[in-house]
Amino acid sequence: MSNQPRTIFNKIWDAHIVMAEPDVPTVLYIDLHLVHEVTSPQAFQGLRDRGLKARRPLQTMATMDHSIPTTPPDVPTTDEIAARQIAQLEANCRDFEIPLHSMQGPTRGIVHVIGPEPGLTQPGMTIVCGDSHTSTHGAFGTLAFGIGTTEVEHVLATQCLLQRQPQTCQVRVDGRQGPGVSAKDLILALIAQIGTGGGTGYVFEYTGPTIRALSMEERMTVCNMSIEGGARAGIIAPDDTTFQYLAGRPYAPQGTEWETAVKRWRQLPTNQAAIYDRQVTMDVDRLEPMITYGTNPGMGIPITAPIPDPDALPDVSQRLAARKALEYMDLMPGQPLLGQPIDVVFIGSCTNSRISDLRQAAGLMKGRRVKDGVRVLVVPGSEQIKQQAESEGLHRIFQKAGAEWRQAGCSMCIAMNGDQLEPGQYAVSTSNRNFEGRQGPGGRTFLASPLTAAASAITGVVTDVRTLQ
Amino acid sequence: MEPFRTMTSGIITIPAENVDTDQIIPARFLKTISKTGLGGSLFADWRYDSNGSPRPDFPLNQPKASEARILLAGDNFGCGSSREHAPWALVDFGFRAIVSTSFADIFRNNALKNGLLPVVVDGQTHLQLFSLVEEAPDTVLTIDLATQTLTLPDGRRVSFPIDTFSKTCLLEGIDQLGYLLTQESRITAYEQAHRARPLCQHE
Numbered sequence: 153m154s155n156q157p158r159t160i161f162n163k164i165w166d167a168h169i170v171m172a173e174p175d176v177p178t179v180l181y182i183d184l185h186l187v188h189e190v191t192s193p194q195a196f197q198g199l200r201d202r203g204l205k206a207r208r209p210l211q212t213m214a215t216m217d218h219s220i221p222t223t224p225p226d227v228p229t230t231d232e233i234a235a236r237q238i239a240q241l242e243a244n245c246r247d248f249e250i251p252l253h254s255m256q257g258p259t260r261g262i263v264h265v266i267g268p269e270p271g272l273t274q275p276g277m278t279i280v281c282g283d284s285h286t287s288t289h290g291a292f293g294t295l296a297f298g299i300g301t302t303e304v305e306h307v308l309a310t311q312c313l314l315q316r317q318p319q320t321c322q323v324r325v326d327g328r329q330g331p332g333v334s335a336k337d338l339i340l341a342l343i344a345q346i347g348t349g350g351g352t353g354y355v356f357e358y359t360g361p362t363i364r365a366l367s368m369e370e371r372m373t374v375c376n377m378s379i380e381g382g383a384r385a386g387i388i389a390p391d392d393t394t395f396q397y398l399a400g401r402p403y404a405p406q407g408t409e410w411e412t413a414v415k416r417w418r419q420l421p422t423n424q425a426a427i428y429d430r431q432v433t434m435d436v437d438r439l440e441p442m443i444t445y446g447t448n449p450g451m452g453i454p455i456t457a458p459i460p461d462p463d464a465l466p467d468v469s470q471r472l473a474a475r476k477a478l479e480y481m482d483l484m485p486g487q488p489l490l491g492q493p494i495d496v497v498f499i500g501s502c503t504n505s506r507i508s509d510l511r512q513a514a515g516l517m518k519g520r521r522v523k524d525g526v527r528v529l530v531v532p533g534s535e536q537i538k539q540q541a542e543s544e545g546l547h548r549i550f551q552k553a554g555a556e557w558r559q560a561g562c563s564m565c566i567a568m569n570g571d572q573l574e575p576g577q578y579a580v581s582t583s584n585r586n587f588e589g590r591q592g593p594g595g596r597t598f599l600a601s602p603l604t605a606a607a608s609a610i611t612g613v614v615t616d617v618r619t620l621q
Numbered sequence: 622m623e624p625f626r627t628m629t630s631g632i633i634t635i636p637a638e639n640v641d642t643d644q645i646i647p648a649r650f651l652k653t654i655s656k657t658g659l660g661g662s663l664f665a666d667w668r669y670d671s672n673g674s675p676r677p678d679f680p681l682n683q684p685k686a687s688e689a690r691i692l693l694a695g696d697n698f699g700c701g702s703s704r705e706h707a708p709w710a711l712v713d714f715g716f717r718a719i720v721s722t723s724f725a726d727i728f729r730n731n732a733l734k735n736g737l738l739p740v741v742v743d744g745q746t747h748l749q750l751f752s753l754v755e756e757a758p759d760t761v762l763t764i765d766l767a768t769q770t771l772t773l774p775d776g777r778r779v780s781f782p783i784d785t786f787s788k789t790c791l792l793e794g795i796d797q798l799g800y801l802l803t804q805e806s807r808i809t810a811y812e813q814a815h816r817a818r819p820l821c822q823h824e
């Protein structure tokens with residue numbers, strides 16, 4: 153088997169098979185299990201009901217990120233239900249001896265940010281979490297995917313999952329992005345091309361010179377949104393960029409172990425003659441900054457394009473969905489999005505809350521002021537990123553411009569913690585989902601890059617960052 | 622898990638495609654630490670107006686909805702977040718089967734683990750079902766899992782796919798964790814061969 157040319161996906165999959173027999177799903181071993189407060193309480197309860205322990209607590213890591221406030225720690229919590237859920241996570245981690253990045257600790261943050269940050273996420277691993285954006289970790293050449301709460305219970309109890317092997321899809325990206333065009337625009341363009349269900353049943357592997365040239369943080373942005381194209385996972389084969397990022401991080405192998413690990417990791421990339429089940433290509437040479445106009449991440453357009461006409465779509469249900477989306481967004485087909493007034497700008501989420509995202513946004517906002525009447529929230533992905541940003545003085549740039557500088561968390565990406573849009577408000581957001589009500593009931597979301605978000609914060613309308621520079 | 626064998630029921634339709642789990646159960650209802658009681662919040666933002674009153678034109682607010690156990694939905698149902706609260710809410714409301722042309726991966730997995738059957742039909746059957754219900758809102762369907770068939774009121778039978786393992790689990794109400802736990806010796810052998818190393822030390 154191992155002499156056959158294989159994709160990186162197949163190599164990782166094969167190496168984690170505990171049992172594979174016909175007519176039953178594969179029993180797949182999980183190296184690292186990430187846990188957060190929202191999708192885990194019922195799983196721990198399930199363990200208690202059966203009198204089970206967590207099988208490998210030290211291959212598990214927990215944090216609270218979804219429902220926690222991002223206001224300063226001295227502001228008292230008013231949400232008792234959320235507080236109870238957090239207390240439950242603390243009790244569960246205590247009872248099942250699972251390491252927890254606690255509320256007061258210096259390493260807490262969004263689960264998909266604090267896995268890679270200390271070097272926990274490593275090439276060749278299988279990683280799962282009760283969260284669909286687990287695909288983020290694929291940037292390191294890992295097989296990482298989201299699971300439901302019943303499966304969280306399975307992994308806690310057995311460190312394994314029952315899985316049917318997905319198919320593989322190569323996403324080859326060529327070309328060089330122009331100024332003002334980022335990794336976020338690349339992935340929004342891909343999802344616009346294939347649709348939100350386009351990758352269902354597949355694991356994406358992103359390949360090609362454009363992907364190779366991306367930094368680790370940019371790769372994470374790309375892999376993060378694989379799920380918005382329907383794919384369970386997105387993988388980028390590890391290379392020197394990956395190893396440089398990992399070297400010296402607390403959980404990365406050290407000394408001679410490091411050398412051995414790198415040697416092993418270099419075996420992971422897809423063999424030349426390996427065959428994918430499907431291939432998709434895109435070229436970013438002429439890519440513009442992208443923005444969504446509708447209510448799913450596949451409804452994206454180049455920022456200078458007009459809003460598409462639902463009547464021009466090929467099938468009935470697509471037309472129906474597009475009409476419903478425009479009605480919800482209160483937008484007219486044929487009009488440009490450029491110049492559309494906005495109420496809120498959200499810079500954050502596991503897609504775009506890392507230090508390079510904050511640097512880009514700050515670079516643009518430096519010496520400028522947020523347009524009167526626009527609320528701007530900047531929410532770092534982790535407490536470590538927050539510290540780093542503060543040591544570089546980025547928080548002052550944001551605050552001087554008139555933006556709010558928050559504690560780390562998911563915040564307005566999911567609007568569970570009170571950071572949310574008012575009904576009818578428009579926001580440019582660097583997060584990953586523009587579903588109806590995602591950022592607050594009745595709220596309307598335009599997904600875009602940190603650069604587009606920062607530029608729009610300054611002008612108060614949807615803005616092409618290239619015209620501001 | 623309650624076994625799923627055969628069932629005859631009326632149908633509720635939600636024709637929109639790409640219904641995401643944020644619509645099925647909005648995030649603000651995810652602060653619960655229980656699996657039950659979510660049916661009242663199913664499709665909350667479509668079902669109730671801003672004052673919390675039911676919108677009479679929303680399908681779940683029709684009188685027949687309380688009896689219906691089959692939901693007929695648009696393509697790519699259940700996309701987005703991995704929240705298992707989505708199938709929990711659908712089951713709590715009373716649904717036992719969802720008929721569509723396609724389902725998002727994680728939703729499909731989650732549904733199967735909660736006795737909620739995702740039934741995939743071809744595009745033509747899908748359209749026919751929608752027009753049948755439009756013409757005769759009281760249309761009933763029979764779903765038989767053992768034979769993997771959907772029987773229309775005119776007697777026409779359409780088969781649907783499901784993998785053998787999920788089918789057996791549903792038919793017999795087997796919970797999959799029980800099965801996984803029987804693999805204990807193999808898991809231990811795997812760990813010994815791969816020297817699982819503790820990753821996350823306490824700070």
Ligand code: SF4
Nearest residue numbers: 285501502562565566
């Ligand atoms: S930032 Fe948003 S998408 Fe990411 S884990 Fe948090 S809620 Fe989910």
